Amino acid sequence: xxxxxxxxxxxxxxxxxxxxxxxxxxxxxxxxxxxxxxxxxxxxxxxxxxxxxxxxxxxxxxxxxxxxxxxxxxxxxxxxxxxxxxxxxxxxxxxxxxxxxxxxxxxxxxxxxxxxxxxxxxxxxxxxxxxxxxxxxxxxxxxxxxxxxxxxxxxxxxxxxxxxxxxxxxxxxxxxxxxxxxxxxxxxxxxxxxxxxxxxxxxxxxxxxxxxxxxxxxxxxxxxxxxxxxxxxxxxxxxxxxxxxxxxxxxxxxxxxxxxxxxxxxxxxxxxxxxxxxxxxxxxxxxxxxxxxxxxxxxxxxxxxxxxxxxxxx
Numbered sequence: 001x002x003x004x005x006x007x008x009x010x011x012x013x014x015x016x017x018x019x020x021x022x023x024x025x026x027x028x029x030x031x032x033x034x035x036x037x038x039x040x041x042x043x044x045x046x047x048x049x050x051x052x053x054x055x056x057x058x059x060x061x062x063x064x065x066x067x068x069x070x071x072x073x074x075x076x077x078x079x080x081x082x083x084x085x086x087x088x089x090x091x092x093x094x095x096x097x098x099x100x101x102x103x104x105x106x107x108x109x110x111x112x113x114x115x116x117x118x119x120x121x122x123x124x125x126x127x128x129x130x131x132x133x134x135x136x137x138x139x140x141x142x143x144x145x146x147x148x149x150x151x152x153x154x155x156x157x158x159x160x161x162x163x164x165x166x167x168x169x170x171x172x173x174x175x176x177x178x179x180x181x182x183x184x185x186x187x188x189x190x191x192x193x194x195x196x197x198x199x200x201x202x203x204x205x206x207x208x209x210x211x212x213x214x215x216x217x218x219x220x221x222x223x224x225x226x227x228x229x230x231x232x233x234x235x236x237x238x239x240x241x242x243x244x245x246x247x248x249x250x251x252x253x254x255x256x257x258x259x260x261x262x263x264x265x266x267x268x269x270x271x272x273x274x275x276x277x278x279x280x281x282x283x284x285x286x287x288x289x290x291x292x293x294x295x296x297x298x299x300x301x302x303x304x305x306x307x308x309x310x311x312x313x314x
Contacts, residue, residue: 074139
């Protein structure tokens with residue numbers, strides 16, 4: 001089977017032949033963020049690791065908005081058109097052309113709240129949403145429109161889907177937990193529904209970079225062909241099999257991005273990968289809970305990926 005066929009098999013909730021797909025992601029050095037250098041570095045990494053699809057990193061944050069000092073200032077959020085995304089779109093187009101359907105190509109897609117944190121700072125964003133969520137949400141809606149512009153341009157260039165990353169539902173993030181449900185989730189769903197309508201391979205990533213989740217229930221009705229999230233919650237842990245059952249779809253992950261895979265020996269990494277595979281659902285992709293450190297040896301990633309490809313026997 002080709003890599004594309006294997007990933008479509010996972011999307012359909014099946015697996016065959018003992019081969020388990022695997023993929024790990026990291027951020028590249030800034031000199032590989034634009035142009036042909038970015039295209040070449042993504043392809044080099046994809047081929048060196050032997051992972052089962054290409055994920056394009058997004059390194060083009062929403063521009064800083066120093067004029068936003070109060071919640072009322074969110075109405076000044078600028079509207080961005082396709083021209084703003086010229087640099088990442090050049091990378092997307094170059095990679096899609098080079099891969100030429102050899103494997104699935106997906107693009108990292110940050111949610112409106114994540115772009116907003118880049119624009120004004122995470123602490124200020126949280127404070128404004130606590131203080132006056134209606135006013136702050138006005139700017140978030142503008143950001144969401146720009147995200148949808150980027151999505152449509154990526155689809156034109158041939159991507160197979162997106163790695164849709166979202167935050168906001170972490171335990172204790174907002175004074176009123178309903179802030180997430182009322183003002184963030186609808187924006188996420190607008191984007192997720194759009195990419196699911198247009199693309200055959202989307203991954204919902206519930207990002208715990210800034211804190212653990214007490215409850216994943218708000219995300220259960222998000223679209224996405226696969227789910228990727230951490231196994232640790234603020235109230236305990238869940239196995240990949242339990243999380244796949246909870247979301248009712250294939251699961252990706254299982255390995256701690258800061259754990260054995262970073263500094264362990266090949267034997268230790270393979271042993272952990274085998275342990276994860278023992279707790280995995282039938283339709284599964286071995287990976288980490290988020291991006292791994294940028295200086296991780298490729299040999300470490302290959303140790304995990306090769307073990308998965310060998311069905312846990314490596």
